[in-house]
Amino acid sequence: MEQLISLLDSTIRVSTPLVLAALAGLFSERSGVVDIGLEGKMLTAAFASAAVAYATGNPWLGLLAGMFAATMLSMLHALVSVTYNGNQLISGMAVNTIASGITPVLGLAWFQQGGNSPQLDDVARFHEINLPFADSIANVPVIGQIYSGLLSGHCILVYLAFLVVLPLVTWTVYCSRFGLRLRAVGENPHAADTAGISVVRIRYLALLCNGMLCGMAGTFLSVYQTGSFIKEMTAGKGFLALAALIFGKWRPTYAVMGCLLFAFADAVQIRLEGVPLPFIGEIPSQFIQVIPYVLTVLLLAGFVGRAVAPKAIGIPFVKSR
């Protein structure tokens, strides 16, 4: 039981940046703009938030800075793919490469620690929050264990992601006027345009949401998880989030379940490191790391279910005259 709870506990922790980034990608891709730049935006946000949190000693200002930096890159992506009708994939790749380049360059110049940021002080970091009564009922079987072991003791961003962002995104996409327009623009921009919806405006707004969520994801990594910025610290998480988004067929709840699944695989892998299993022996960690990517490939190919992308994805919208 205790093993299981700690496993699920780390699943939630590992999944949080994935959830935020996947939901970020959801906005962009549902509006018809491919976003392979999640990785770069998270990395930039991780850097900006760590730098500002270090300078001001305030994690919330760090969060703001992270969201601002990621939004700037989102706007760049929007400028290329919406205003200039450029290739969205190439733009996303440019975002990633620019992020990998600029973060260590600025990092070295500002902190002189080989491109990383210094370790943040305790006040400058987000901390685990203990929910009320978590300690007192920790010994109650099952309920107490779940409450204090699994639900309590996470960083504020975790609660924000699961209790605020996820419902909000689901509501926005499916129940709000903006969400309807978002989906319309992503499926058939010409029809949406005929109905008087500004495709450009909706796509810019979508990328604005995208940037803010990416910023939260990046901030989680540097200002909470490691407590400092480390070169290339996203290490493919942006692509993993993209995989989860596809895995969830571009729907918020399913995408989040994809993130939880991938995070669970990750948590299991960390625990299995060097532990021989009965009959099979020791499983190399790489075998588990590879699962999300293989699953995504299989899903895209239609071998396990079918992932159908928003119809207008990747196609620049040129208003017919």
Place this chain on the structure above:
Amino acid sequence: MKFGQPSTLPRWAQLTILPALNLLAALLVTGVVTWVIGENPLECLKILVHGALGYGEGIGYTLFYTTDFIFTGLAVAAAFHAGLFNIGGEGQAYLAGLGITLTVFAFDKVLPFWILMPLCMLAAMAFGAAWAYIPAWLQARRGSHIVVTTIMFNFISYSLMLYLIGHQLIEPGSQNPTTREFGQNAWMPAMQNILAGIGISIPSTPLNGTFFLALIACVLFYLVVWHSRWGYELRTVGTNEHAARYAGMNVTKIIILAMCASGALSGLASVNELLGSTHRMNVLFTNGIGFVGVAVALMGRNHPVGIILSALLFGALTQGGLDLSFAKPMITREMVLLIEGLVILFCGGLENLFEPILASFFKRGK
């Protein structure tokens, strides 16, 4: 997905002014960043140029990196011509390294250089092509998007190779995840040795015979893409898939072949790295060369001549950037990544930024 919309610019301007303008924009932004971190951009540029082209060793390293980038650039361009964006050059080159290593391990005790070397090249191309074949097949037959699949395949290749190098191919007793050194009969002759044979002495660098192979590949690329039936089909599929299908071309086959050619070309970059320089396989020896290929192909406008020039540029940036990071402790070699990203941005994403301005300029001139 379309690349390079028909342009209204004269061809010469498209091939000279436009890339130059894009490069200038990228360098300008980098210059501003350099200035922000408190260095003098012009001084840095001077150190960079000197580091890349100012002395014999620097030139050798520059051309060594150029060789890598020519192959990966051609690889990306081959797929671009068929309308495909192959972002998986990194994984394909990585897998090609496996092909090379397995071949060398099997035969470097028995076969002489003249048989082993071509065999290794074939193995590199075959493994690279095979790793590209799966995404290509999935795209052509199952309709899964090639970009996402190749991204996933990059990650799958990392895991696979980390496992293989770390657990299976590792040199016994070694602490580092690296294979044993290849036998000397599997070493690509170094340039200093080749040139010494005809009486020219140059400083010792990793530059090797693969450089000539890269130039030959450029010529072949030109002949195949613009002067062969298959190249015509390739470009037709890239321009208009429906028209190609209507004209009776086998689109599936062409997509798969284009990706395989792309993977094989990426694979040859590993020949340069492994057989030409390190003579053993390390973890992550590819070090991003597959991604540089995208920038090279975009800037070179998918033409071999352009690719050679932009590969040279990126080779010089890589080598000069290293020298710069030694000379200036405040500047890291990731500065080159920033330039690379900006080049991708201006040449690829923002290709419609300068073109209308230039086009109107040319129209007025008439």
